[in-house]
Amino acid sequence: MAIRRSATKRHGLPTVVQLRLTPTPAQAEALAAAVLLCNQAATVVSRLAWQHRVFSVVELHRLAYYEVRAQVAGLGAQAAVRAIARVADAYANRRSTKKRAHIFRPHGAVPYDARLLSWNRDARTVSLWSPAGRVAVSYTGRPEDLKAVDGLPLGEADLICRRGVWLLQVTLTLTLPQPAVREPVDGFLGVDQGAANLSVTCDGGVLPGPVLAGPIGGNGHVRTLRERRHRQRRRLQKKGTPAARRVLRRLSGRERRMMTDLNHQISKYVVRQAERTGRGIALEDLQGIRGRVRAHRLQRRTLHTWAFAQQITFTRYKAARAGVAFLLVDPAYTSQGCPECGWVARANRPARGRFVCTGCGLAGHADHIAARNIATRGAAGWAAVNQPHATGLPSPRRDRESKPPASAVGS
Structure with missing residues (x-):
């Protein structure tokens, strides 16, 4: 899922919160084994997908499910399903630019869904799947993040080990009520x-x-920046050296x-x-x-x-x-x-x-x-x-993307 902290607010409320896990040494070892196993499984599925040129989730599941469970010992059924979904997501937008099968980093972030983790909000613990069985790990975080976890529906989460610190980035399912559309009073x-x-x-x-x-x-500043980025990309692409490719990767997505x-x-x-x-x-x-x-x-x-x-x-x-x-x-x-x-x-x-x-x-x-x-x-x-309906019933207001009448100005 690769959640970024840079986009953690929407509609005035956090949509992604980051929790810090405090596992015991034995639990940390089990989580590390889970991360290695899930990334190994995703790499196996990715190679199968690239070899057979199969990238949709359904077809890839039929192709790789039993194969990846046979090749990766200790991989659970739901962990295999999530590995297949990760591979399909990895190829969804960048398939045309790839020259070889996508390889997942051994210690990369691993997504956990509702079947792989469960919450005990009263005890502030989360139960996570691992090859050795479930581990109940305590978590902590900022007061506003803990309040959001306690009061809002939780979605998928990413398990990350960053410099020896275990983190869990959790998505929140926000269902905010929308106010009624007000009638324009001044055009x-x-x-x-x-x-x-x-x-x-x-x-x-x-x-x-x-x-x-x-x-x-x-607007002139925007055009200048875009032209500068374009010239920089062309220059680096023409150069084609490993250092130039590293710079291109670093600049990717900035514009x-x-x-x-x-x-x-x-x-x-x-x-x-x-x-x-x-x-x-x-x-x-x-x-x-x-x-x-x-x-x-x-x-x-x-x-x-x-x-x-x-x-x-x-x-x-x-x-x-x-x-x-x-x-x-x-x-x-x-x-x-x-x-x-x-x-x-x-x-x-x-x-x-x-x-x-x-x-x-x-x-x-x-x-x-x-x-x-x-x-x-x-x-x-x-x-x-919004004109009155001929039968006296109110006209539907949901379709607000209508074309203007023929008498509209400039038509």
């Missing part, structure tokens, strides 16, 4: 997403910007983590603004944009590595948590339509960042104009979804 907050500017609101806010805390100064953090900051700011002003949130439905848009060859990498869907997902769940109305609207002609007179023309965009209406003369930044059109479409779409 919608439209947000335009793009490559030049990550997000621009209908209020004129350009994100990221000074309103966001953090080291990222603005993705930066963009995830930025999307979290942007979505949090947008939801707070909508909640403070009593508005809903409207974003463009950009599903399939990579297949629809024909980009210049110099812009394809930027387009195809942009996390449009991630920002929409973050905004959606944060809006649901705050009870803010959320709507996806049709993105067609949002940057070519005038929010004042409704005139739509390609000539309204004389340049990438400029908008000048050829009908009424309204001028402004193209992304800001698009955000205003998105806000108008959001209000029109919300009214269409």
Whole structure:
């Protein structure tokens, strides 16, 4: 499972807690044997999967279950099942980049599920499977972590030995009640997403910007960092030496983590603004944009590595948590339509960042104009979804991702 402590909070509560185990010398020896055995079993399954090119959990279980239990003496039935699941997870996202079978480190973290461990919260002990039988080990931790373990449902856990210290990283199953969605009282907050500017609101806010805390100064800073990472990766890949590959492994995921953090900051700011002003949130439905848009060859990498869907997902769940109305609207002609007179023309965009209406003369930044059109479409779409039903029954409010009516501005 490879839980990281860097993402231990969500929705204001911890989702992963780390406990420190205090085993006796005999118990520590049993846990060490369990870790070695489980990682050995995972390596055996991985070699079978690579040899037969079988990577799905069900097919891999049929192929490797009896074989791994025969080869690894002392391996329990559920431990074999977890080893097969670990191998399937290891190949799920990185299969195309692998040149050989994945080898599991002998002392790597081992996942334990509900069939491999049980809790005695009153005695502050956890019973863990080992080849020699169950061992009941005492645990301790920070007061907030212990409180979470005592009061919340527990999920899978990772058993880790780090510099002689035994740790148990436990996932928590959070079931937080969501408030009812409030009716927007002052329209919608439209947000335009793009490559030049990550997000621009209908209020004129350009994100990221000074309103966001953090080291990222603005959209130009983001593009500079991404280009620098791209040049660095190309240089190291071209070099191809073992040292270059080590640096690539160390840098792996750094840009993705930066963009995830930025999307979290942007979505949090947008939801707070909508909640403070009593508005809903409207974003463009950009599903399939990579297949629809024909980009210049110099812009394809930027387009195809942009996390449009991630920002929409973050905004959606944060809006649901705050009870803010959320709507996806049709993105067609949002940057070519005038929010004042409704005139739509390609000539309204004389340049990438400029908008000048050829009908009424309204001028402004193209992304800001698009955000205003998105806000108008959001209000029109919300009214269409929530209009009274002909039979007198309330119309369903669950489908809030409707398209705007034909009379919407800019359609």
